[in-house]
Structure formats: structure tokens, C-alpha cells
Amino acid sequence: MDIKEKIGLFPDSPGVYLMKDSSGRIIYIGKALSLRKRVSSYLARELSAKTSRLMANVVDIEYRATATESMALLLEASLIKEHKPKYNVSLRDDKSFPLVKITNEEFPAIYVTRKREDDGAQYFGPYISAGLLREALKIIRRNFPYRSCSTLPKKACMYYRIKLSPAPCIGKISKSDYAETIKQISLILEGKNEELVKELSREMRQKAKERKFEEAALLRDKMIALNTFRPSLYNAEAALNELREVLRLPVMPRRIEAFDVSNILGRQATASMVSFYNGLADKDNYRRFRIKTVKQSDDYKMMAEAVHRRYLRLKEENLPLPDLILVDGGRGQLCAAKKELEGLGLVISIVSLAKREEEIYTLFIPRPIRLKNNSPALRLLQCIRDESHRFALKYHRLLRKKRFLNEEKSG
Known part of the structure; x- marks a missing residue:
């Protein structure tokens, strides 16, 4: 694939692009509001002398997507500090x-x-x-x-x-608590979000073991926030190809729908479904569900209800089905969702992603699949799973707020 074709696959979203020479060395790093439009501008016929010299040495371009242009700014600075690219002289000096x-x-x-x-x-x-x-x-x-x-x-x-x-x-x-916050902010500014997420995850599990649930919830919220603006390190096309190969999918997983549930001891239970197309969020097709049939804290039944309602509607309205379904959790959530699909007479590829060890559960092998941390496929699944969790939690908080306001009025 030549550079022009590769740029055509870049997302129309914020991020950082990295230009490399024939030896694989990074020679220029830039940020963009739209990666595709910004990088495509380097293919224009009329370039400045400086930019022409740069492009004469570029043989490959990669990108790292971010949630906002402002977060791309932080990532750009940390990468320039790390790699010291030849053509980023002005920012260095x-x-x-x-x-x-x-x-x-x-x-x-x-x-x-x-x-x-x-x-x-x-x-x-x-x-x-x-x-x-x-x-x-x-x-x-x-x-x-x-x-x-x-x-x-x-x-x-x-x-x-x-x-x-x-x-x-x-x-x-x-x-000590304030010093911990400063340490966490420093990691973000250094572009070490992955390291921070792991640290917060360890702390959250420890707080949960100690039954300090409010503190664990605060750490969880920080992790969700981090996941909304940490750099996405995957190339969409590479991720989709790897997903198809690893999961033995019959078709390329262009359309992926992911489910997550959110509740506190069964109260104000909600579920979310996010939709990704070609590796990018398709927010117009997000859906949310207020759980109606499950009164106790039972993630399996809540997941089953959301999956049933979603695909019953698609079936009744004769709408296109996704190429892959992703559910948050382990084999239990996977089997609960699969049972609902079978009850509807639908055949859709489905997997689950367990957060603790980032293991992928499938229906064709008994043991979970573990991919390398830098795997494009794993990065994509994590991105989709985290987005579904964020969306479910947002709806859950909205319902809690409404309930609180109603109780205040009635009181």
C-alpha cells in the first residue's frame, strides 16, 4: 500500500501523525483536527521549500487518534520530546x-x-x-x-x-493523596496513560477488596475518563484484519456493536450499545436501554435483556445485522447473549472481553484468547468496550439524577 492509499484510510478525527524515513526513524510529528485532511495536504503540488525537503524523505506515515485536538496537543509534545524528530526544530528550540x-x-x-x-x-x-x-x-x-x-x-x-x-x-x-493526584497528572502530561490506567486498575481492585466501594467507584470513573482521551494506538484496517483472522470470522467485521450494563445492586439498571464502523465510533447508531425485567443485581440477565431487545427489533424491522457483537465480561455474559440470539434464530459472530486480564472469550475454543498489549485488534476491542462502558455509565447517572430530583420534589 503506498502512502496515498494509506492516508485515505486515516480517520476524519483528531490525532497525531508520525512521518518516517527509509530507516524507519521518525523525522516529523504533527497534530491535526482531522488526520485525513491534514496529512492529505502534504500531497499537494505546491509546497514550501521546507515541506518539500521533508516529504522527499518520507516513506511511511502512521497516526495515533485522540478524542480531541487539545489531547492531540499533549500527545504531540510528549512524542516530540521522546523522539526528537529532525524536522520539529521550532518546537524543540x-x-x-x-x-x-x-x-x-x-x-x-x-x-x-x-x-x-x-x-x-x-x-x-x-x-x-x-x-x-x-x-x-x-x-x-x-x-x-x-x-x-x-x-x-x-x-x-x-x-x-x-x-x-x-x-x-x-x-x-x-x-499523600494530593501527591498521588499530581503523580497521575504528570503521567498524563508525559503521554503515559497506559501506565496510569494499570495503576488505577490495581488500586480499584484493592479498594473493592477492602469494601471501600465509593473510593473504588471514583477510581473507576478516572479510568473511564482516561479512556476517552488516551491515544488510540491502532490502525483501523490492520485491527479489522487481525480481528477477522484471530476470531475466525466469516466476513470482515466492518460493523461492530458492543454492549455493557451499569447498576448499583440492581437499582437504576441500564445497558448501552455502541456501534463502530470501520474501526470508528458511529454515534448516530448508539442505543441505550433501561432494564425492565431484571429486579436483582444479575449482569447475565441484564445483558440478555439488552441483546434480546436490540436484535428482536432489527429482525422485526428487517434491518442490517452487525458483523460482530462484543459484550463486556467473561464466558457467562457471552453465553447469556448467545442464548438470546439463538432464541431469535439469528446467526451473528459474538465474543466477550474480560477487563481484568483483557482476555477474549469465543464460542469456538474453551480457553480465552490473549493478544499482545500492542495488538491492533486488542486495541480496537478495548476502545469499543471502554466506549460502551462510558455510554452505559452516563445513562445510569442520568437516571440516578432524575430519581434524586423526583424524591426531592415528593419529599
Whole structure:
């Protein structure tokens, strides 16, 4: 496949592109709001002398998709720092670009600056856009609250009231807990989201074992937030080809539908279904279900209800079926969903993905499949599974909020 054909498969979404020379060395890294449009512009006839020199040395281009352009900005900076590409000279050398500063204090503050000082603080960057950088920090702060004031005040500020600061000024967070938050933010700024997800997952399991369910839920929410803006490291076409081969699918899995359930001890139980086409989210075809027939906490029955309702409707309306169904969980969830398909007389390929060890369960072999962490197929399944979980949780929270408001009115 030549570069032009490869670029044609790039998504029309934000991300970072990496240009390589004949030796496989990365010589330029850039970010884009639309990967396909931005990278296609390098094929134009009229290029500047500098860009022409660059393209004369490019033999391959890869991409890493992100949820937003602002998160692409963070990824771009961390990759440039790691690889030091030959043609990214301006970002490496220019002293006027914005930085993120984490101050050297008992409770460090985080803010944007253009001046690097010898003051013991941590600095991240430089970044090419102050506006996008501030947008990225807002996204991070919503899930990892931190202080941004120049000096600690004597009383809590507005940011505490809107849950963007943990208020160390009035002792609302311990030094050790705040230090952990700063460590997590540093990992995000370094582009080490995968490492952070693993750390949060370990902590969440430990809190659950200790029956500290509220703390475990907070860690879970952080993981979900991370999954919405961590870089997607897969090439869609490569992922789909690998999926077809590994799962022995009869057709290329162009359309994949994924299910997840969300509930607290059976209350306000919901399920979500997300749809991906050619490896990209197709949000117009997302669906959500309020569980009606299951009153107790039973993930298998809840999954079965959602699958039954979805495909009964497709069957009755004679609508196209997906090439592959993905359910969140292990063999139990897989068998529950498969039973519903059989009851409807439908033959659709179906697998499940268990979160703890990222094992893939199928119906054709008794043992789960384990793919390498850098497998494009596994990356795609993880991306779809995480999106279905996010979507289910969002609906679950909406119902909980409505119930709370109704109880307040009736009270």
C-alpha cells in the first residue's frame, strides 16, 4: 500500500501523525483536527521549500487518534520530546511556546507559563497552542482536581465549590493523596496513560477488596475518563484484519456493536450499545436501554435483556445485522447473549472481553484468547468496550439524577 492509499484510510478525527524515513526513524510529528485532511495536504503540488525537503524523505506515515485536538496537543509534545524528530526544530528550540508548570510546594499548583525557571518545579512542553493547552488542562482537571492559585488562601475558593480543586487550603485532602493526584497528572502530561490506567486498575481492585466501594467507584470513573482521551494506538484496517483472522470470522467485521450494563445492586439498571464502523465510533447508531425485567443485581440477565431487545427489533424491522457483537465480561455474559440470539434464530459472530486480564472469550475454543498489549485488534476491542462502558455509565447517572430530583420534589 503506498502512502496515498494509506492516508485515505486515516480517520476524519483528531490525532497525531508520525512521518518516517527509509530507516524507519521518525523525522516529523504533527497534530491535526482531522488526520485525513491534514496529512492529505502534504500531497499537494505546491509546497514550501521546507515541506518539500521533508516529504522527499518520507516513506511511511502512521497516526495515533485522540478524542480531541487539545489531547492531540499533549500527545504531540510528549512524542516530540521522546523522539526528537529532525524536522520539529521550532518546537524543540523556541523559548516562547507555553509550558505546563507544577510548582515545588507541599501542595503543588499547576498552571500555564512561558518561562522556565530554576526553581525545582516540574515543566512539561513546550506546546504550540496556549488555547488548546488550557482546554486540555480543563479536561484533565475535571477528573483529576488540582489547585491553580499562586498562594494558598485561608478559605476555599470557587474552584472547590465546582469540584475543580480538592481545597488543600482548608485541609480537605491529605498531602499523600494530593501527591498521588499530581503523580497521575504528570503521567498524563508525559503521554503515559497506559501506565496510569494499570495503576488505577490495581488500586480499584484493592479498594473493592477492602469494601471501600465509593473510593473504588471514583477510581473507576478516572479510568473511564482516561479512556476517552488516551491515544488510540491502532490502525483501523490492520485491527479489522487481525480481528477477522484471530476470531475466525466469516466476513470482515466492518460493523461492530458492543454492549455493557451499569447498576448499583440492581437499582437504576441500564445497558448501552455502541456501534463502530470501520474501526470508528458511529454515534448516530448508539442505543441505550433501561432494564425492565431484571429486579436483582444479575449482569447475565441484564445483558440478555439488552441483546434480546436490540436484535428482536432489527429482525422485526428487517434491518442490517452487525458483523460482530462484543459484550463486556467473561464466558457467562457471552453465553447469556448467545442464548438470546439463538432464541431469535439469528446467526451473528459474538465474543466477550474480560477487563481484568483483557482476555477474549469465543464460542469456538474453551480457553480465552490473549493478544499482545500492542495488538491492533486488542486495541480496537478495548476502545469499543471502554466506549460502551462510558455510554452505559452516563445513562445510569442520568437516571440516578432524575430519581434524586423526583424524591426531592415528593419529599
